[in-house]
Amino acid sequence: MKHKTLLLMLAGIGVLGLMVLFIGPEQIESAIQQSNPWYLALAVVIQLAIYGLWTERWSITTSALNIPIKRRHLLPMLLVGLAINNLTPSGRGGGEPVRAYILGKYTNSPTENAFATVIADRGLDTFPFITLAIITIITAVLYINLPQWMVITLIVCLIVLIIAFGLALYMSINREFGDRVIRWFLRILKRISSKMHSKVEQRAINAVEGFQDSMKVMITDRKVLLYGIPLSFLIWGLEIMRVYVVFIALNINAPLEIIAAVFVISTLIGMIPLLPGGLGAVDGMMILLYSYAGIPPSVSAAATLVERLISFWMTSILGVAVLPYFGADAVEKMSQKL
Template identity: 25%
Template structure:
């Protein structure tokens, strides 16, 4: 209970710090001039987006035999969103955070849970690419060269990141090579922590990689899971765009 209250207090402090950083007077001015009808609709869209995200991820988790209640998955998603919002890059820590919430106290499912997170992020690329192509066509018709350049660069970066992620996910040799380098770095940074337990930790990581690869391959072959989660993804991005639309109304 004390730990939970501490986390709530930390969250409140972070929110207050963000308001102070943005400007208290400016924030109050914006709140006063807000159209509450559109704000309510934006909040509703955000709630739908979070629930849809939790439902989509739970499909992956169930397929990977990681049985969790919807409420637990929903909490994990909310924790991930919070961490994303306070870390650089908006995606830096949210994925490990929600993976930790679901896997906490269950070491044997870390690899499978990580695979579901990876599948969740990879699937997001499909609606992103669809909407990017729509925006690209719109910018092409209007001959807006700056937007065309930005869309082209962002698409190439997305494809590059996706390609590298898939390469390391499905190639066991590359994954183990990356693991070896990571462990070497950790041993240099924390030599006392690894003293006497190096082999045990290495075996644990290797077992996690094997579980991760097997789960990700199984998920990629299941057509029912693919189409169900794709539907959730498309709906998720539609409500997120509606949320943005209502915010700027």
């Protein structure tokens, strides 16, 4: 792990630690001690079910491109990608190239095909997120009494996300536009690096064209959209339900719409490439927003710590644990990302 990532992780933990000290460790500990272990176990089960559904959704895109791989092999690749997303300050995107690399190597598939399945998988995730984000902003205005600057920031972030998603989708399916973008990007690289030459440029253009062909195949596959999008909504629903169950475990019957709003806003904050997995920023934002909604700070902090232990730390530990299964090359690839 590089020193920069380690320092950022320590910074995130430090921010969270300061909030815990400010609220009161004894009050937080008391709230956790009074929790119902059966509901906490249910939250863990929900998280395990989410892993399975994520794997199922990825298998839809791999099947569309006829990549021969079973779901039980996709699951550890998925966990590795999730762990890297959690541990790198890359806007939750550092794990995608690594799991595409592992998929391509494991199945002997073209890199552009493997990468296209990963991008399509993340694209399916964007549809419910945008929908939930719109509902969240309305809910935040009506129920959470957020400051005006925060509401404006959320609206701007949502607009940027929609524009970025639209451009990425258009670039993926429109060859002429994609070629123009990649040639513009390569011209910039030429100015920065003297090592760029025509063979590298042509290889990059060919890779983008192969990626675009793969994306077109998946977009025209009705199963990808008709099965993948509803599955993505189900996954998001279960993630919100996991947080809701954690609150029930702490004997707090928080409104589901408030939990959903806080979860979506925190996820949006976690996409900002400052801290690994939004560490510290996400946790702090969740505690702050729950407090805005009228939930006691000690309970908000306890619920956030427990929820992040399940969704963030458990996922990271599992991903790192299965990484050696894919060999030294995968470990080296991950170390380059960290």
